[in-house]
Structures are given as structure tokens and as C-alpha cells.
Amino acid sequence: MAHTLASGASASGTSAQPQKARDWIEILQRYRHPDPARSTFEVFITLVPFIALWAAAWAALDIGYWLTLLIAVPAAFFLVRLFLIQHDCGHGALFRKKLTNDWVGRAMGVLTLTPYDAWKRSHAIHHATHGSLDDRGTGDIDTLTVREYAALSPFRRFLYRTYRHPIVLFGIGPPLLFMIQHRLPFSMLRGADWRSWASVIGTNAGLLVLGGLVIWLVGWKAFLAVQLPIVAIGSSIGVWLFYIQHQFEDTIWAEKPEWNVHEAALHGSSHYDLPGFLPWLTANIGVHHVHHLYSRIPYYNLPKVLKDFPELAEVHRITLWESFKCVKLRLWDEKERRLVSLSEAVLA
Numbered sequence: 318m319a320h321t322l323a324s325g326a327s328a329s330g331t332s333a334q335p336q337k338a339r340d341w342i343e344i345l346q347r348y349r350h351p352d353p354a355r356s357t358f359e360v361f362i363t364l365v366p367f368i369a370l371w372a373a374a375w376a377a378l379d380i381g382y383w384l385t386l387l388i389a390v391p392a393a394f395f396l397v398r399l400f401l402i403q404h405d406c407g408h409g410a411l412f413r414k415k416l417t418n419d420w421v422g423r424a425m426g427v428l429t430l431t432p433y434d435a436w437k438r439s440h441a442i443h444h445a446t447h448g449s450l451d452d453r454g455t456g457d458i459d460t461l462t463v464r465e466y467a468a469l470s471p472f473r474r475f476l477y478r479t480y481r482h483p484i485v486l487f488g489i490g491p492p493l494l495f496m497i498q499h500r501l502p503f504s505m506l507r508g509a510d511w512r513s514w515a516s517v518i519g520t521n522a523g524l525l526v527l528g529g530l531v532i533w534l535v536g537w538k539a540f541l542a543v544q545l546p547i548v549a550i551g552s553s554i555g556v557w558l559f560y561i562q563h564q565f566e567d568t569i570w571a572e573k574p575e576w577n578v579h580e581a582a583l584h585g586s587s588h589y590d591l592p593g594f595l596p597w598l599t600a601n602i603g604v605h606h607v608h609h610l611y612s613r614i615p616y617y618n619l620p621k622v623l624k625d626f627p628e629l630a631e632v633h634r635i636t637l638w639e640s641f642k643c644v645k646l647r648l649w650d651e652k653e654r655r656l657v658s659l660s661e662a663v664l665a
């Protein structure tokens with residue numbers, strides 16, 4: 318997992334590349350401008366295949382449920398892509414006008430089971446506080462330090478180990494988060510204004526209308542047989558991506574005043590270098606360190622950044638194979654300044 322920044326000329330011909338994370342901001346802002354036609358096309362080529370795959374999964378019920386489950390896998394990836402379109406809208410990155418971003422995001426939120434305005438607020442807090450040991454708890458995967466874990470009672474340790482177990486974190490938890498917790502997400506709504514509450518109510522109402530229409534067309538049994546595996550697989554993929562983007566060995570966490578938002582963005586986020594067609598399916602969210610440094614960059618411009626500045630491509634680069642090794646990490650070791658597994662942790 319490489320993490321150094323090389324100085325010297327980049328592919329774009331720019332010399333003397335910055336060594337501090339904050340110095341990249343001025344460079345990255347040139348990539349922030351969205352192309353409305355491209356953005357509209359991105360929505361179209363994601364939404365239409367998702368609907369087509371959903372319909373194909375329903376039609377496959379007459380052939381065999383095994384085929385429905387098989388089709389559910391690519392459908393789930395397109396659902397993830399719809400969520401990432403919503404994600405870019407939440408950052409004001411996909412369209413030039415805030416109103417367009419917000420209403421496209423709200424529409425996507427009905428399909429992704431995510432209240433857009435409430436999530437947008439929570440995610441903004443995540444960006445503003447990521448890597449800060451003083452501000453954990455909003456929009457993050459719960460992470461304890463070795464010292465904090467050592468101070469827990471045996472039962473609380475058991476609960477934390479259960480929460481961080483791969484079966485719970487990537488299997489059981491994600492569908493429950495999107496299908497149940499997002500219906501009234503108190504963690505997102507803590508201190509929220511009326512827009513966030515309206516977002517939850519509006520999204521739930523939209524789900525009732527859209528779900529009711531589809532159930533009227535195909536029947537409730539067929540609806541659940543198709544929808545549940547798509548949501549379960551898609552939510553697990555989404556949580557997995559979010560985990561790898563921040564839960565890797567040489568990420569950074571710090572207490573204030575040592576913590577710095579720009580350093581945490583660049584060095585507390587990974588470059589998840591996925592193979593083949595996966596970067597397109599996941600809307601380049603793997604270029605997460607650049608995204609955290611400048612979240613207003615549309616996802617389709619992120620590859621341009623890496624092409625122009627290949628040194629950024631090597632910062633905290635994690636391959637698909639390497640990412641599986643991150644699953645064992647559980648605790649932040651303040652002495653070693655790295656994430657460690659429970660077996661590596663030295664408990665006082």
C-alpha cells in the first residue's frame with residue numbers, strides 16, 4: 318500500500334508537486350466543473366440498466382430463482398452506482414445548480430432507500446471530521462483505540478467484536494441499515510433541521526408509492542423475491558467500499574490540535590485500485606483520497622486527476638487482493654499509529 322508523494326514533473330507538465338495535502342486544493346479545483354450533458358447521460362446509463370435488470374430478475378422467476386439471484390448481482394452494482402450518483406449530488410458535484418443536484422439526489426434516495434437531505438448532512442460531517450479521534454461517531458464505521466478497548470468490560474468488548482465481525486459488518490448489518498435504520502435514522506437526525514426530517518418522511522412516502530406501484534404490477538411475493546437480494550447485495554458492496562476507503566493499516570487518526578482536515582483527507586483515505594469494469598460500476602469512488610481532498614470534483618473527472626498527476630495514484634493504493642487483508646483490522650493503535658487486529662493489540 319504505497320503512500321508517498323513523489324516530487325518532480327507530472328504527466329501534465331506541472332513541476333514541483335506539493336508535499337502538503339492542503340497545497341493540492343488549488344490544483345484540484347480545475348477539475349471541479351461538471352458537464353451537465355455528461356452528468357445527465359451518467360444518470361440515464363445507470364438508471365435504465367438498473368430498471369432493465371430488475372425487470373429481467375422478475376421475469377427470471379418463471380425460469381428459476383437461481384437465475385433471479387444471478388441477475389441480482391449486476392443489478393446490485395447498478396444500485397450502488399445510483400447511490401454514488403446521489404453521493405455526488407450531495408456534494409454539489411454532479412450538476413452546476415444546487416436545485417438540480419438536490420432533486421436528482423432526492424429521487425435517487427427513494428431507489429437507494431436513503432433519505433437524501435439527512436444523509437447529506439451526516440456525510441458532510443464525516444468529511445469535516447474524518448480521522449479526528451475527538452469527533453468520531455457521525456457517518457463513520459465505529460472504531461475504538463487500543464486503550465479504549467482495553468478499558469471496556471468483557472461484555473462491551475464482546476459487543477464491539479460482534480459489530481466488527483465481517484459477517485455482521487458486511488453481511489447482516491448493511492441490509493438492516495438501508496432497509497430499517499434509514500426509515501428513521503436517529504444518528505443522522507441528531508441536531509438536524511426540518512429539511513432532514515422532511516427528507517426522511519418524504520423518502521418513506523416515496524418508497525410507499527413506488528413500492529406499492531411495483532407490488533400492484535408484479536405482486537408482493539415477486540417484489541420481495543427480487544428486491545431483497547438486490548438491496549442486500551448492493552448494501553453490502555457499498556459498506557465494503559466505504560470500509561476499504563478508510564479502514565486500512567496506514568490510515569491516520571489523531572487528536573486535536575495535531576489532527577488536520579486536509580492531511581486526514583489525503584492520508585486517511587485510500588486509493589482503492591479496482592480492476593476491469595469495477596471502477597466504472599463504482600463511479601470511481603475508489604479514488605477516495607482525491608475525493609476527500611476536493612469533494613466537488615464530479616466522479617467522472619477523478620480519473621483525469623490521476624492521469625495528470627500519477628504520483629497521486631500511488632498514495633495509499635490498495636488493490637482488490639490487498640483489500641481483503643484489511644478485514645482483520647479492528648483497533649487504532651495510538652502508539653504504533655496504525656490500525657491493528659485484535660491479536661496484534663497490546664492491551665494494558
